[in-house]
Structures are given as C-alpha cells and as structure tokens.
Amino acid sequence: MRLLNQVRHCLLFVLLLPLIAAAHQSGNSYVRISSTEAGVSVQIDFAVRDLNSLLQIPPEKQKEIRRHELEEMRDRLAALVGESLTLEADGDPLSLTFQAQEVTVHNDGLYVRQTHTSAALPANTAYLLVRYGFFNEEEKVARAFLKLNSGALESTTVLDSRHAVQRLPLREIALAETLWTYAREGAFHIWSGPDHLLFLLCLLLPGLGLAAPRRVVLSVESAASETVGASEHSSLRTVGIFALKVVTAFTLSHSITLAAAALDWIALPDKLIESAIAASTIVSALLNLRGGEGRQSWKLALGFGLIHGIGFANGLRELGLSSSHFIETLVAFNLGVELGQLAVVLVAGLLLWPVLGNERVVRLIQRWGSISILLMACVWLAERLLG
Secondary structure, three states: OHHHHHHHHHHHHHHHHHHHHHHHOOOOEEEEEEEEOOEEEEEEEEEHHHHHHHOOOOHHHOOOOOHHHHHHHHHHHHHHHHHHEEEEEOOEEOOOEEEEEEEEEEOOEEEEEEEEEEOOOOOOOOEEEEEEOOOOOOOOOOOEEEEEEEOOEEEEEEEEOOEOEEEEEOOOOOHHHHHHHHHHHHHHHHHOOHHHHHHHHHHHHHHHHHHOOOOOOOOHHHHHHOOHHHHHHHHHHHHHHHHHHHHHHHHHHHHHHHHHHHOOOOOOOHHHHHHHHHHHHHHHHHHHHHOOOOOOHHHHHHHHHHHHHHHHHHHHHHHOEOOOOHHHHHHHHHHHHHHHHHHHHHHHHHHHHHHOOOHHHHHHHHHHHHHHHHHHHHHHHHHHHHO
16 A cells, blocks of 8 residues: 555655756747748747846836736847847847837747837848847756748748757758858957967967077087088977977867867856866966976976866857758857967967077067966956956
8 A cells, every 4th residue: 555655745746846947947938030032030928927027127026017018018028038038140230129029928838929020131141140149147048940042942940948059051051051150250369369279388488498599519420411401400390399299289189179069068157267277378378487407398288278168169069050061160260269379389389480599589579478478367367256
C-alpha cells in the first residue's frame, strides 16, 4: 500500500509539472518579417501575461490585464518595440513605423500583436540583421520565434538571450560571398578592439631585445669565417621565431574558446570577460617591466588567449550568427581575426625594423611601451568594473 501511494504521488507530480512550469515561465514571442517590393512588414506577438514585466510596471501596480485595456497600452508597447527590435539591411538601419495593434490567440493563451512597417529594400540587399533586445537579467521573454519571407526565400530561427542577434539572407547567396563577409568582419573586429591588439603587442615587446647585438668572444677561426651580416641575420631570425611562437600560441588558444563560446559550451558574463581581458594586459605589461627576454610570453599567450577567445565570440554574436552555414562562417570569422592581427604585427615589425639593432632605443621602446599599455589597461579595467 505504501508503495502504491508513492507511485500515485509521483504520477500526480508528473501530471502537474507542466502546469507548475507554465505558471512561472514567460511566454514565447513570435516575430514575422516580410520583405516585398511594397515594403517591409514586421509583426510581433507578445503574451498578454508578459506585458507587466515588458513595460516595467512596478510590482505593486501589476495586475491581470484585460482585453479592453490593451488599447491603452498601445503607444507604450509601440515605443518599446521601436527601442528593442532593430533591423539593419546590409548595415543600414531601418526605421520602423507603427501601423496597427490587434489581439490574437496562440496555443498557450492570449497575445497582443503589433504591426510595424518600413520602406522597401534595395533590390540587391543581401542580409537583414535582426537585433532582439527584450532580454535582460530576468529574461522577461523566454524566446522569440522568428520567420522571414523574402520573395521565394524563407528563413526561420529562434532568438534567445544568448542569440539575440541574427543575420538572415534576403536572397540566394553564394557560400563564398558569405565566408568573405564573415572573414572581413573578423579582421575589422580585431582592428576595432585595441585591447586584444595591445595585449598581443605587449607580449611581443620582449622579443625586440633578441635583435640587439650581443657581446661574444670568438676564436680566431670563427672570427675569420663569420660576418656581421650573418650575425644580424641570425638575430632577426631569432626575433621571427619568438614572434611566431607567441602569435601561434595566441591563435590556438583563442580559437578553442571562440568556437566553444559560439557553440554555447561556455557562457560567462560579458562584464567578467571584458574585465579579465584588461587584467591580462596589465599582468603582461607588469612582467615586461620586471625584465627578462620574454621566455614566458608564449605561455601567457596560450593561457590568456583562452579569455580573449570568449571576447571574440561576443563580437561574432554582435555580427549575427549564420543559421545556414554556422561552422563555415565561424571558421571564416576566426580566419579574419588571424589575418587582421597578423597584418598589425607585420606593420609594427616594419616600423620597428630600422631600430632593431640599437639596443638603447629598443630598451626605451620596451619600457615606455609597456608603461603606456599598462596605464591604458588600468583605465579599461576601472571602466569595466565600475561601468
């Protein structure tokens, strides 16, 4: 009998579990975008039970919203949609205009539907970028189901707090064109992110000392066979090997976490990651000022690069993930990051080439370069911790 009662209680719990979950879970939202020659139409449906939190109504004033009260909330909801749902066509923002509001029903209850429109897109528009900004710490709306119709092309995807930006094609696009877009944006991301570049350059600064002339005692035979040019060539080769080890270690480590974060295997707060990136630059600069020839630089690149990779993944999310060629575009974006950082390293190397043989100038560059990077990283850390 006791066992039978336990079985009954378990069955009752299983039957009531969906009701319990539904009572505490926000409703889904639905976004439908249609692009035609007449213009762009956007329909967005919100569960009526979520309007209190969406409109940020204080808890003491929240109440069950009736159908006849929805009209009074129309303007506030329209303003919220205008602020939190933004569209870009090939990088150009679209201006949405409110058109109508109505009430509709989904399988989980009553929804309010708003329709917004925008002007027609140019015929050669390739991508529509959708930024869905209704997610916050409390995740007021759980998910948004997005459907896009553009002529004969139809795309569907799901937006959530980790994937709030989506890039959707408006026409049939060759894979090569898509990969070029993501590779280019990867390079732009590293160029526009001075914290990543300064971290890498800070690790490379100790290697400049390897090109300075060294005082060695040569035997008569070796002195007769070796030339100054050969010595300089050997020193520059040593610098090149040092730089290659640092850049390779940084590339390998941040590629691992970039992929893991993009695949949602790693999820850390943006503020924590950005602060850790600034802290990694501070540590590297302090080690430079401590002295040495950077024997630990590649190890620092390998360790701290794991943190920077998550930061790159945040940039990829801002760009908008491709749902049709996810892995290919992830690789292309990472390749763009590598080419972007390689270009910066090569330019820095060319600028410093004339002074590599001057030990005094090299020491000044190492010292004041590290001090400058240290001060900038301290400012970034303070801003990110207090911001």
